[in-house]
Amino acid sequence: MSDNPSSPILLFDSGVGGLTVYDALRKVLPQAPVIYAADLAGLPYGTKTEAQIAARVAGLLGRMAERWQPRLACIACNTASTIALGMVRDVLEIPVVGTVPAIKPAAALTQTGTIGLVGTEATIRQAYVDDLEAQFAAGKRLLRVAAPGLVQAAEAKLRGRPVDPALIADVHDRLAAMAGPDQIDTLVLACTHFPLLADELAAAFGNEVRQVDGADGIARRIAHLLEGQGFAATGPDRFVVTGPLAGAEGLEEALAARGFGVAEAF
Numbered sequence: 001m002s003d004n005p006s007s008p009i010l011l012f013d014s015g016v017g018g019l020t021v022y023d024a025l026r027k028v029l030p031q032a033p034v035i036y037a038a039d040l041a042g043l044p045y046g047t048k049t050e051a052q053i054a055a056r057v058a059g060l061l062g063r064m065a066e067r068w069q070p071r072l073a074c075i076a077c078n079t080a081s082t083i084a085l086g087m088v089r090d091v092l093e094i095p096v097v098g099t100v101p102a103i104k105p106a107a108a109l110t111q112t113g114t115i116g117l118v119g120t121e122a123t124i125r126q127a128y129v130d131d132l133e134a135q136f137a138a139g140k141r142l143l144r145v146a147a148p149g150l151v152q153a154a155e156a157k158l159r160g161r162p163v164d165p166a167l168i169a170d171v172h173d174r175l176a177a178m179a180g181p182d183q184i185d186t187l188v189l190a191c192t193h194f195p196l197l198a199d200e201l202a203a204a205f206g207n208e209v210r211q212v213d214g215a216d217g218i219a220r221r222i223a224h225l226l227e228g229q230g231f232a233a234t235g236p237d238r239f240v241v242t243g244p245l246a247g248a249e250g251l252e253e254a255l256a257a258r259g260f261g262v263a264e265a266f
């Protein structure tokens with residue numbers, strides 16, 4: 001338990017996707033100091049191998065924790081969590097909260113029994129996802145598609161650039177082809193980037209198709225783990241990127257709207 005009220009919560013993602021977790025966290029813990037770390041030098045994770053992702057995430061989080069002494073770290077990224085959560089927990093001496101595809105709530109919500117799961121290539125092939133499916137979605141159809149284009153689309157959208165509707169249509173069409181005569185009524189957004197495209201996804205899939213992600217659950221879990229701790233921010237939250245600072249160009253508005261200071265290099 002942290003006795004330093006200015007000790008931050010470290011939120012980590014490959015890019016801006018974890019901001020969807022940040023937004024949820026702000027609602028439940030408005031005063032907690034946060035350092036958001038985006039591994040832009042490593043983005044995208046979804047097309048990397050398990051070994052590359054595990055080594056990178058564990059190494060970076062170890063260095064970041066040493067530098068910033070956070071009270072808790074959250075891997076706000078499904079790809080990194082489903083592969084490296086255990087390893088990161090072995091490396092860090094603080095609580096580590098992961099992000100896992102929201103299969104359990106989706107299975108509880110579906111009426112048609114057909115669920116679409118959209119994630120990165122690396123996430124959808126994980127045994128971790130097989131286990132969640134077996135545990136929570138037995139008897140349902142869980143159709144998985146990889147959508148690396150949506151990661152780039154979300155990154156672009158937060159930098160004020162337009163989203164190519166063909167990218168969203170492609171995800172819709174691939175899932176519809178897999179579903180055949182069955183009707184998908186629930187979509188698991190198994191990548192933290194994808195809730196940033198909620199409007200575009202609703203336009204393609206229809207408002208009646210529910211989009212489920214883990215952000216609120218993760219925020220509640222963090223709040224629960226930090227219950228009773230004091231918080232005293234010493235300035236605005238920090239947004240830190242790996243690689244050249246130019247990678248954060250265009251994000252100024254999105255960061256200012258959330259109360260971050262200017263982007264910093266790791």
Ligand code: DGL
Nearest residue numbers: 017045046078079191192
């Ligand atoms: N935001 C990450 C996730 O939740 C992945 C994006 C990437 O491919 O780096 O899976």
